[in-house]
Amino acid sequence: MAAIQSRLVAFSAGVALLIATSSGALAQKKYDPGATDTEIKIGNIMPYSGPASSYGVIGKTEQAYFNKINAEGGINGRKINFISYDDGYSPPKTVEQARKLVESDEVLLIFNGLGTPPNSAIQKYMNIKKVPQLFVATGATKWNDPKDFPWTMGWQPSYQSETQIYAKYILKEKPNARIAVLYQNDDYGKDYLKGLKDGLGAKAASMIVAEESYETTEPTIDSHIVNLKASGADVFVDLSIPKFAAQAIRKNAEIEWKPLHFLNSVSSSIGATIKPAGFDAAQNIISSAYLKDPTDPQWKNDAGMKKFNAFLDKYYPDANRNDAFVVYGYTVAQTMVYVLQHCGDNLTRENVMKQAASIKDLELGGLLPGIAIRTSATDFAPIQQLQLQKLQGETWHLFGDIISAEVGG
Template sequence: MAIKNRMLWAALGLALAAAPAAAQQKQYGPGASDTEIKVGNTIPYSGPASAYGIIGKVEAAYFKMLNEQGGINGRKIDYISLDDGYSPPKAVEMIRKLVEQDEVLFTVSTLGTPSNSAIHKYMNQKKVPHLFLATGASKWNDPKDFPWTMGFNPSYQAEARLYAADILRNHPNAKIAILYQNDDYGKDYLKGFMDGLGDKGKAMVIKTATYEVTDPTVDSQIVTLQSSGADVFFNITTPKFAAQAIRKVADVGWKPVHYLNQVSASVGAVLKPAGLDKSVGLVSMQYFKDPTDPKWANDPAMKDYFAFMKARVPDGDPADGQATYGMMVAQLTTELLKMCGSNLTRENLMKQAASFKNYQIPLALPGVTVTTGPNDFALFQTMQLVKFDGKTWQGLGEPVAVK
């Protein structure tokens, strides 16, 4: 009997010793191994939205830096970034290559509402994590029907409601004109704005105009909107057209209260080309630190950013908020991969992406943290209204939570 008991305890001891080993067992999905993690991206390095290409360049440089430092948990990042020209059909072609030929573990920071809309169902059918999309369309926060897709930007609709609330509070008798891109991106902002104005919206908005991404300019639309007699202008445009609109508004002598969507609020990429003097008074939104704001001069994260840009992206403009954005996405992606440890399956990647708890990205505004859950994929819900003073964006009040 004693011999049997000794054998039983010995077997139990072996089982307990094996348990930690089993728990630590490495698990890999496509594109992951002991030595590398393949990450895919599509972005417009060419075409009408090429100003956003700096995002991909910064992300590539950041991952290269990490690789030189030993990678993430000992694995190098193979970041494959392809030019989709801001064309949905091209984005579909590029994504299929990344998923079916390159066999990436996941995609990150694919840019634009139209392009991401074109690949949305495909990524979910293939069960490939479609993470940190460079767009704030509300549809990316739908974990029930699209559990493999998660956006990055704050919701366009929530941002637009922030502007609407400011107008109702400070310009209750406003006559509003709106310019918007004629696609899902523009319409998402428009919906949030009209929802925010509520019952007063139909009376307050006296003129709207649209443009196509293939249009050479929006000059004629600005002239039309000015002639409406509007004294408030909501500018829903991507960088190229935002700069044109700002410049034209000034050139024709129109002086509305001018709201500019955050995705085109870069001082370097938009306001400088438009003319800093012509940008004075613009109202927008921020959720990350503005590289042109002197108050961040001694901020450790901003110092790291400027040093990184000088050393790693010398042809990039550190004053371009799109570059700051790219580094933020790379920082969050790095944190996510650290959280995954050696369980680099697509399922675990999504599980970890849905479990951030008040994570402070170094370049995000203080208090603007990332929190996600299995039923809520929206990363940010805190935003700050800002106004341009001719040199940098100045905060209007404190950051507020907007749903």
């Protein structure tokens, strides 16, 4: 009897060992370059210098947020190693930095690289290498193209959807408008311009009376503003980055041109654009938002913004709290952490993209109420909602409803 019992015990132990071994095999950790038991290596490319340097604060905020995550134990026990390089908003430099991150630093992915021309320069490379180019910091519509570019995904609302919303507002409120447009002469500016013309439809040809494009190498856009005023336009659609948006606002005031002024959302930061331009010169400008404005008193007791301010107090005390780009960096970094958490121990590049394309109604503290992040295998546009806002006093005031605008890739 004792012999039978001992054999049963041995058999049971063997079965238990077999089950443990099998489940261990099933739960085996999977890694691509950039991921280990202790680390997740994330690459980033930002314009810390050059004409778009006001966006550099986004990278600094992301570094601070990842420092917070690491201090709290990391992601599933792994610390984030955030490697961020400067490209000066110069596409050839972006290519150089992307190659360095992928081939030398061997990052798992490149996260939130900034700008349409820089990201356009590396999009094919990233997709050939099958390295995620994730949550790019640009609203160009082409980032939502999972069929042709399955390794590239945007994050913010598309530029075309934004200007289509402005076009709808103009058609309703000023149907006889004479529109002047300033735009950056690259994919970024042209994408915005296309959305405006698509939104105006058949009336675009008659309503747009002047177009002026500028190069980022120009020291000033004053002459363009003078030309646009001379067209007799009573609506001004400003599709420029913060440096030139601030110049446009100042020049408008100087030459006393007072059209209905629309400012693209990527330049709506109080700290980066409006304050340098002067609050008096910027009154009643219309823009759009999907993030909470840190200068807006209505969010003073908001739970999400309280957490944001507590984060800044501890991890980024030198941040300019009036700068909307700080909220942007904080919120997109939260999205990245969410994706990596859902990857679990399967930290392959393929699974990173799979999790990024499987986000269901993610609500984050920096997003406006009613706006959520959603993605799918066929929809790489995480945020597709906006709300109009008007500058009054020293802050933006939201008005109207949350507007959904879906524009395909």
